[in-house]
Amino acid sequence: MHKVKDKHFKTLIPAADIQRKVVEIAELLNTDYAGKNPLLIGVLNGSFIFLSDLFKCMKIDCEVTFMRVSSYESLRSTGKVTQIIGLKEDISDRHVLIVEDIVDTGQTLTNVKEQLVKLKPASLKVVTLLNKPDAMLTPLQLDYVGFKIKNDFVVGYGLDYDGLGRNLTDICVLAD
Ligand code: IMP
Ligand code: MG
Numbered sequence: 483m484h485k486v487k488d489k490h491f492k493t494l495i496p497a498a499d500i501q502r503k504v505v506e507i508a509e510l511l512n513t514d515y516a517g518k519n520p521l522l523i524g525v526l527n528g529s530f531i532f533l534s535d536l537f538k539c540m541k542i543d544c545e546v547t548f549m550r551v552s553s554y555e556s557l558r559s560t561g562k563v564t565q566i567i568g569l570k571e572d573i574s575d576r577h578v579l580i581v582e583d584i585v586d587t588g589q590t591l592t593n594v595k596e597q598l599v600k601l602k603p604a605s606l607k608v609v610t611l612l613n614k615p616d617a618m619l620t621p622l623q624l625d626y627v628g629f630k631i632k633n634d635f636v637v638g639y640g641l642d643y644d645g646l647g648r649n650l651t652d653i654c655v656l657a658d
Contacts, residue, residue, distance in 0.1 A: 484654050486637055486647035491654035495629060500611075500639055500653065501535070503628045507609060508539030510626060511579070516542050520577040522609075523569065524548045525594070528583035531640035531648070532611045536581065547571050551590055564593035578603040583640045584612040588622040595622075612636070612653070629653075 484491045511520070519542075524533040526548050537546055549569040578598065585591055591608065598606055607625040616633040637643045638650030647654070 483657060484638075484647070484650055484652075486643050486650075486654075489643065490657040491637055491643075491647070491650075492657040493652040494631065494636060494655040495653040497639075497651040500628075500651075503611075504532070504535045505539050507626050507628060508536055508541075511536075511544075511609070512539075512541050515544065515577060515579075518577040519543045519545065520579050521571060521573060522546045522579045522581050523573075524581045525583075525590075526550045526568075527648070528640045528642070529581050529611075532583055533581045536609070551594060564590055564597075566594060566597055573598065574602045575604045577605045578607070580606070580608050582608065582610040584614070584636070585610045585622070585624060586614050586617045588618045588620055592620055592622055611639070612641075631655075 522533060522537065522544060524530060524546065533546065547569065550567040551564050552567055580591070580594060580598070582591060595606065608623070609626040610624055611628040613624055613627045613630050614633045615630055635643070635656050636653050637647035638652050638654045640648050641653070642648045
């Protein structure tokens with residue numbers, strides 16, 4: 483049992499299983515992107531541990547960068563607007579892989595994809611360690627998915643509860 487802030491979490495996916503899955507995903511990418519020098523874009527903060535482990539298993543030429551997304555309610559509409567911050571690289575004609583820790587409702591990623599497509603990458607695909615299929619609000623293509631999990635709150639391996647718990651090596655689920 484792990485205590486994070488005021489709540490208890492129990493292991494859902496042990497560290498060893500995560501590491502095996504990371505190697506599996508990297509092997510797929512090593513094959514699919516050989517000779518393409520892909521640019522991996524990590525979505526901060528949650529993806530930094532996953533991306534770091536994944537990147538170490540990449541055997542092909544590839545580059546890495548990070549971006550942040552900030553969400554706000556648009557003044558003109560009720561829809562959520564997601565703004566991309568910190569992406570300095572020119573991604574036109576690049577093979578781009580967005581790397582996420584988790585896709586929950588999919589709203590963030592849908593917005594991010596729409597904005598990145600406008601920058602005319604040669605290809606744009608998504609790698610996510612976790613996905614909660616039951617929480618997804620819009621159909622969204624996820625190209626490389628580590629684990630599909632139930633619609634429960636998880637922490638660890640980069641994912642946080644109020645900023646805490648990112649350093650847990652297992653992925654843990656709320657126990658109480
Ligand atoms: P979405 O737009 O609903 O897909 O939200 C995605 C973001 O919400 C992720 O990148 C995470 O930062 C956060 N998130 C979603 N589910 C969880 C969870 O179970 N634990 C921690 N963060 C989560
Ligand atoms: Mg995230």
